[in-house]
Amino acid sequence: MQIRRTGAVFAMAAMAAGLAACGGGDSYANTLEKVKGAKEITVGTKWDQPSIGLKKGTADPEGFDVDVAKYVVKELAGGQDVKITWKEAPSSNREALLQNGTVDIIFATYSITEARKPKVTFGGPYIIAHQDTMVRADATGISKATDLKDKRICQAQGSNSYKRITDPPPDGKLGLPAKLVGASNYSECVQKLSGGNLDAVTTDNLILAGFSAQEPGKYKLLNDPFTDEKYGVGLKKGDKATCEAVNTAIAKMWQDGTAKQLLEKWYGKTGMEFPTSAPPAEGCA
Amino acid sequence: MDELIQYGPELFSGFLKNLLLSVLIGFFSLVVGTILAAMRVSPTPVLRAAGATYVNVLRNTPLTLVLAFCYLGLSDTLGLIFSTEVPLTNSFWLAVLGMSAYTSAFVCEALRSGVNTVPMGQAEAARAIGLTFFQSVRLIIFPQAFRAVIAPLGSVLIAMIKNTTVVAAAGYTVDVAAVMRETFDTTGVSIPIFIGIVLAFLVVVLPIGWYTGWLSRRLAVAR
Amino acid sequence: MSSASVLFDAPGRRGRLRNNLLTAVSAVVMLAILVWAVLKLDEKGQFDWAIWEPFLTAEVWQGYLVPGLLGTLYAAVLGAVFALVFGAVFGIARLSDHRWIRVPAGVIVELFRAIPLLLLIFFIWFLAPNVLGSGDYALFAIVLALTLYNGSVLAEVVRAGILSIPKGQSEAGYAIGLRKGGVMRLILLPQGLTAMMPAVVSQLVVLLKDTALGYFIVYTDLLNMGFKTLPSAYPGTKLTAAVVIGVIYIAMAMALSAFATWLEKRSRRSRRTAARPVAVSAVEGPAGGA
Numbered sequence: 001m002q003i004r005r006t007g008a009v010f011a012m013a014a015m016a017a018g019l020a021a022c023g024g025g026d027s028y029a030n031t032l033e034k035v036k037g038a039k040e041i042t043v044g045t046k047w048d049q050p051s052i053g054l055k056k057g058t059a060d061p062e063g064f065d066v067d068v069a070k071y072v073v074k075e076l077a078g079g080q081d082v083k084i085t086w087k088e089a090p091s092s093n094r095e096a097l098l099q100n101g102t103v104d105i106i107f108a109t110y111s112i113t114e115a116r117k118p119k120v121t122f123g124g125p126y127i128i129a130h131q132d133t134m135v136r137a138d139a140t141g142i143s144k145a146t147d148l149k150d151k152r153i154c155q156a157q158g159s160n161s162y163k164r165i166t167d168p169p170p171d172g173k174l175g176l177p178a179k180l181v182g183a184s185n186y187s188e189c190v191q192k193l194s195g196g197n198l199d200a201v202t203t204d205n206l207i208l209a210g211f212s213a214q215e216p217g218k219y220k221l222l223n224d225p226f227t228d229e230k231y232g233v234g235l236k237k238g239d240k241a242t243c244e245a246v247n248t249a250i251a252k253m254w255q256d257g258t259a260k261q262l263l264e265k266w267y268g269k270t271g272m273e274f275p276t277s278a279p280p281a282e283g284c285a
Numbered sequence: 286m287d288e289l290i291q292y293g294p295e296l297f298s299g300f301l302k303n304l305l306l307s308v309l310i311g312f313f314s315l316v317v318g319t320i321l322a323a324m325r326v327s328p329t330p331v332l333r334a335a336g337a338t339y340v341n342v343l344r345n346t347p348l349t350l351v352l353a354f355c356y357l358g359l360s361d362t363l364g365l366i367f368s369t370e371v372p373l374t375n376s377f378w379l380a381v382l383g384m385s386a387y388t389s390a391f392v393c394e395a396l397r398s399g400v401n402t403v404p405m406g407q408a409e410a411a412r413a414i415g416l417t418f419f420q421s422v423r424l425i426i427f428p429q430a431f432r433a434v435i436a437p438l439g440s441v442l443i444a445m446i447k448n449t450t451v452v453a454a455a456g457y458t459v460d461v462a463a464v465m466r467e468t469f470d471t472t473g474v475s476i477p478i479f480i481g482i483v484l485a486f487l488v489v490v491l492p493i494g495w496y497t498g499w500l501s502r503r504l505a506v507a508r
Numbered sequence: 509m510s511s512a513s514v515l516f517d518a519p520g521r522r523g524r525l526r527n528n529l530l531t532a533v534s535a536v537v538m539l540a541i542l543v544w545a546v547l548k549l550d551e552k553g554q555f556d557w558a559i560w561e562p563f564l565t566a567e568v569w570q571g572y573l574v575p576g577l578l579g580t581l582y583a584a585v586l587g588a589v590f591a592l593v594f595g596a597v598f599g600i601a602r603l604s605d606h607r608w609i610r611v612p613a614g615v616i617v618e619l620f621r622a623i624p625l626l627l628l629i630f631f632i633w634f635l636a637p638n639v640l641g642s643g644d645y646a647l648f649a650i651v652l653a654l655t656l657y658n659g660s661v662l663a664e665v666v667r668a669g670i671l672s673i674p675k676g677q678s679e680a681g682y683a684i685g686l687r688k689g690g691v692m693r694l695i696l697l698p699q700g701l702t703a704m705m706p707a708v709v710s711q712l713v714v715l716l717k718d719t720a721l722g723y724f725i726v727y728t729d730l731l732n733m734g735f736k737t738l739p740s741a742y743p744g745t746k747l748t749a750a751v752v753i754g755v756i757y758i759a760m761a762m763a764l765s766a767f768a769t770w771l772e773k774r775s776r777r778s779r780r781t782a783a784r785p786v787a788v789s790a791v792e793g794p795a796g797g798a
Contacts, residue, residue, distance in 0.1 A: 042644075047736075047737050047740065048736065048737060048740030048741075049740070050740075054740060054741055055571075055737050055740075055741060056567075056571070056741050057567040057568075057570065057571030057572075057741075058567070058570050058571045059571075087644075087726075088726050088728075088732075088737070089726075090726065090736075093725070093726050095470045095471075096466075096469070096470055096633075096634070096725075097726070099470075099473065099634075099637070100633070100634070100636075100637040100642060100643075100644075100645060101637050101641075101642020101643055102642075102643065102644045102645070102646070119470070119471065181366075187739065187740045187743070188357060188361050188746075190743070191361060191362065191743065191744065191746060192361055194743075194744070195361075195362065195364070195552065214743060215743055327530075328519070328527050328530070329527060329530045329531045329534050330531060331531050331534045331535045331538060332530075332534045335534075335538055341758070341762065342754075342758060344761075345713070345717070345757065345758040345761035345762055345765070346717075346754055346757055346758060346761075347717040347718070347719075347720030347721075347731065347757060348717075348720075349720040349721055349723050349724075349731060350720055350731055350735065350750070350753065350754060350757065353723070353731070353735060353750075354750045354754070357735075357746050357750075358746060358747045358750050361746065362552060362554070362746055362747050363548065363549075363552055363747075364552070443622075447622075447623075447624040447625070448624070450624040450625075450626045450627055451626055451721070453724065454723065454724075461627075462624065462626050462627055462630065465627065465630060466630050466724075469630065469634045473634070473638070474631070474634035474635045474638060476635075479627070479631045482627060483619075483622075483623050483627065486622060486623065486624060486627075487619075487622050490622045491618075491622060494622075
């Protein structure tokens with residue numbers, strides 16, 4: 001019996017060690033060191049948002065966030081090629097993925113907010129999005145944000161966009177009574193919109209433009225932006241060194257025209273107006 | 286320990302929601318499960334086939350998929366909405382719907398296996414002394430089947446209570462598992478919080494197991 | 509349908525008439541429900557070829573479903589192997605003559621059977637980086653949690669299997685001079701194994717289904733890839749995707765269940781064991797899954 005128990009302990013230990021080996025490789029002090037030293041990095045992006053981060057078939061995800069990630073990572077490594085492992089980072093899991101070290105860095109429509117600052121160190125912002133509203137192409141009666149009064153709008157899990165409509169400042173913006181319809185993410189909101197279960201989807205214009213480009217002619221944006229959403233680069237809390245380097249890379253991305261080029265690439269056809277200079281950096285904390 | 290005290294009230298109110306869900310789901314799945322079991326032992330082939338199909342589909346699908354399907358398929362795509370005003374209320378009833386549908390398949394199987402434990406000779410003897418169908422069911426089959434069903438039903442009940450931690454898949458994100466997860470996101474992993482929640486479940490689950498086990502032994506039919 | 513024959517005599521003329529009537533009525537009702545469902549689905553455009561067609565393309569299978577399925581199977585196989593080892597060790601330990609082995613083993617088994625699996629997965633997922641350094645612990649958390657929970661259930665199956673062997677068998681073993689280890693290895697385990705196989709396979713079905721809990725910690729499994737990532741790239745396929753991956757899950761689970769039924773029939777016929785098969789529902793098993 002004793003032998004069996006020893007065997008069990010041994011088996012469990014072997015299992016723990018074996019499985020842990022899948023995760024290992026944490027001998028670097030921070031993400032910057034890892035990129036420079038090991039020439040590899042794990043990047044978290046959205047996998048379900050067209051033009052931002054969308055996984056298509058066997059290929060790596062594609063979109064604006066993904067391209068920004070590639071540029072920034074290359075800059076971190078001093079211009080050398082880095083092996084990037086892509087991981088999905090849905091809104092509800094971003095903090096945990098950074099804490100666990102499952103991903104080293106996150107580019108996933110990650111708005112810099114006061115509530116998130118205690119948990120995450122943000123580099124950037126690399127772009128400022130604005131909340132806008134999307135309706136079905138044939139819809140009438142909604143032409144500006146204030147028309148949303150008493151309309152059915154989407155409440156996506158983990159997103160605060162709906163509050164900007166329903167709540168007055170400081171938390172919200174417009175303070176209009178609207179009927180909220182729940183959904184787990186914006187893909188589902190858009191599906192509800194197309195099925196007629198919603199009158200409008202309101203959130204960041206970069207997200208909406210991606211969906212409208214995915215199914216051309218089906219939806220239209222109102223182009224009535226009314227908030228600023230600063231998209232930051234998520235880093236493990238306290239990783240200031242990487243944060244500084246990320247900010248340098250973002251500044252360079254705007255200076256050398258890459259940012260404009262990427263915006264053209266993903267949003268050129270939507271007729272959206274782009275900023276021409278880098279958004280002011282927030283500073284690393 | 287500080288985290289447990291700080292987040293205690295929130296976690297406790299989450300746990301109460303698990304209990305509320307358990308009561309509702311227990312009720313609905315018992316009703317639906319009994320109807321299904323009746324269908325599966327009925328003399329009508331169509332009802333038997335329908336019951337069997339339902340049980341096989343629901344029992345072999347992961348609960349997470351059932352709940353996510355209720356939320357994203359039934360509600361989003363097909364427009365089954367319990368409340369347009371409060372999304373959480375909608376999710377709550379979707380969770381009740383999905384989990385009742387899932388659990389009733391197991392209730393049905395527990396009941397049916399109970400009927401099957403009654404030896405053929407008992408029914409034959411009942412018919413031989415001239416009892417009608419309803420008399421033999423009421424006097425001979427049911428009392429014996431009921432006793433054989435207590436322990437398996439207890440297990441189904443326990444499993445269902447534990448499964449209420451999965452309701453976040455239906456968008457009901459205020460149950461104790463979801464609250465624990467959110468707390469871990471904020472403060473990092475906390476062993477006292479985990480132990481506290483586990484103890485709460487033990488307090489509910491273990492007595493049910495002991496009681497049904499004791500009852501089924503006490504009432505067991507000696508053969 | 510043995511149960512039907514317990515409850516009913518062969519019906520007479522009036523009985524047959526009544527049954528036929530009941531059959532006709534229930535068939536009409538079922539058909540009506542079906543037609544209503546089909547009409548409702550059609551109204552929502554769920555039969556459009558556009559949302560079914562992607563599932564015939566290689567890209568959907570290569571990009572989403574196969575990688576997801578492999579993730580699910582990988583977690584399930586690892587979990588099954590470790591759970592079987594765990595179950596064998598703790599099942600036997602619970603039967604030990606030594607209190608200091610029997611009692612802790614019993615406590616561990618009872619404890620892990622009572623902890624909701626998802627809580628255990630979350631806990632391990634958040635705890636692991638603190639202990640083992642940073643990394644991707646999605647697979648680790650699922651496999652370890654599946655091992656602890658299903659292993660504990662399997663321990664009960666093993667115990668019940670060994671206890672189901674008539675006492676005379678081990679007494680005969682001692683009588684011919686075998687020691688405890690010998691009785692266990694040569695007499696009890698081989699016979700008990702036959703008795704416990706059906707319950708073990710049923711528990712593995714539960715384990716397979718429970719891998720879907722990886723949905724909550726972004727493990728790349730069939731549910732995540734098939735139900736979340738895929739419909740985003742192919743708008744409007746949410747329901748279709750649910751049907752397709754549902755069918756895959758059901759097919760896998762039913763194949764395993766059929767195997768369990770076959771084993772049960774075989775072991776019932778077998779004369780090589782003195783034990784009665786462990787009833788699948790004797791332990792919390794099949795209902796325990798999420």
